[in-house]
Amino acid sequence: MTNSNPPLLQHYGVLCQHGETPAVQQRDCGNNGAAMEECQLPLIDLEGLWSESEEERLACASAIGRASSKWGFFQVVNHGIRPELLSEMRREQVKLFETPFERKAACQLLDNSYRWGTPTATCPKELSWSEAFHIPLTKVSEEACYGEFCSLREVMQEFAKAMSNLARLLAGVLAESLGHQKGVFDEICDENTCFLRLNRYPPCPVSPEVFGLVPHTDSDFLTILYQDEVGGLQLMKDSKWVAVKPNKDTLIVNIGDLFQAWSNNEYKSVEHQVMANAIKERYSIAYFLCPSYDAFIGSCSEPTIYRKFTFGEYRQQVQEDVKKTGHKVGLPRFLLQTTQ
Ligand SMILES: C=C1C[C@]23C[C@@]1(O)CC[C@H]2[C@@]12CC[C@H](O)[C@@](C)(C(=O)O1)[C@H]2[C@@H]3C(=O)O
Ligand SMILES: O=C(O)CCC(=O)C(=O)O
Numbered sequence: 001m002t003n004s005n006p007p008l009l010q011h012y013g014v015l016c017q018h019g020e021t022p023a024v025q026q027r028d029c030g031n032n033g034a035a036m037e038e039c040q041l042p043l044i045d046l047e048g049l050w051s052e053s054e055e056e057r058l059a060c061a062s063a064i065g066r067a068s069s070k071w072g073f074f075q076v077v078n079h080g081i082r083p084e085l086l087s088e089m090r091r092e093q094v095k096l097f098e099t100p101f102e103r104k105a106a107c108q109l110l111d112n113s114y115r116w117g118t119p120t121a122t123c124p125k126e127l128s129w130s131e132a133f134h135i136p137l138t139k140v141s142e143e144a145c146y147g148e149f150c151s152l153r154e155v156m157q158e159f160a161k162a163m164s165n166l167a168r169l170l171a172g173v174l175a176e177s178l179g180h181q182k183g184v185f186d187e188i189c190d191e192n193t194c195f196l197r198l199n200r201y202p203p204c205p206v207s208p209e210v211f212g213l214v215p216h217t218d219s220d221f222l223t224i225l226y227q228d229e230v231g232g233l234q235l236m237k238d239s240k241w242v243a244v245k246p247n248k249d250t251l252i253v254n255i256g257d258l259f260q261a262w263s264n265n266e267y268k269s270v271e272h273q274v275m276a277n278a279i280k281e282r283y284s285i286a287y288f289l290c291p292s293y294d295a296f297i298g299s300c301s302e303p304t305i306y307r308k309f310t311f312g313e314y315r316q317q318v319q320e321d322v323k324k325t326g327h328k329v330g331l332p333r334f335l336l337q338t339t340q
């Protein structure tokens, strides 16, 4: 029988032999063994944005701004993306991940976009128990990238377009709420750097010691996430990890590092992680709204907290830090003044 799962358990075993015993590595989830708090993300009905009443439009925009400042995360309904498109995309995603592992790893499928685990991990707590297709938007329409997965192409094209429109709409609303033109990101956001990430979190026999996706902030302007009903996403709220109550009928939006820098810390790029699940597999798809590599990310107000930097510079620094230390440092590297 062919196996579609990547050899995560083998990798985990190797990492355990390298260092401390798994008991010692148990993560401190910051809640002293107490049951983790489950939270309902702020729920925003985007219908308000198209309302004839100016008052309703402003109320909706200000709810988006408030959630981005307070939580860095919110969920949306009436976002304009057809539910059938979402479920077709999910069906194609499942089909894709059911492909035998060897084929996913070896073939050129979707421009060699397949990833699994964490190649740079040096200990179990740096391992992400997941596999993903990390697909640049520019490849979504290329017929040659799909091989035998031709039915995926059409769905993914429509899905990427819809997510891209929604991401730009929300970025515009957030810019406008800070008193800027809603089109500010239209010129700098770039198909060449935006990407879709199809995630699968296989059941994990060594859970709960393992992350599905290690703690991180996103390195983009904003991310839109379409997740299933399994749950596992957690975010940092008031210095504590809280579990996000899954709702498969909403899309989750989170602020990335670049928006935090651009907004001079008004909007928060919040740390999040995914916990592995012992029994159930989990699927999610994330759309990352990014600028071109040579775009300057400067702050929209004075006095500026971060120095000006290009997205290319930021990506390179993140990759360098992850390679050298296993961790992303992110925005603190770009502070104008450090507190030490
Ligand atoms: C090892 C890492 C690469 C990553 C940042 C991180 O420290 C942890 C998660 C990784 C991830 C996952 C989702 C996105 O693809 C990504 C761009 C992100 O923001 O977090 C990557 C990071 C990366 O490759 O820069
Ligand atoms: O799968 C999830 O819930 C989160 C995925 C995520 O954080 C990412 O891909 O950056």
Ligand SMILES: [Fe+2]
Residues within 6 Å of the ligand: 216, 217, 218, 272
């Ligand atoms: Fe993320």
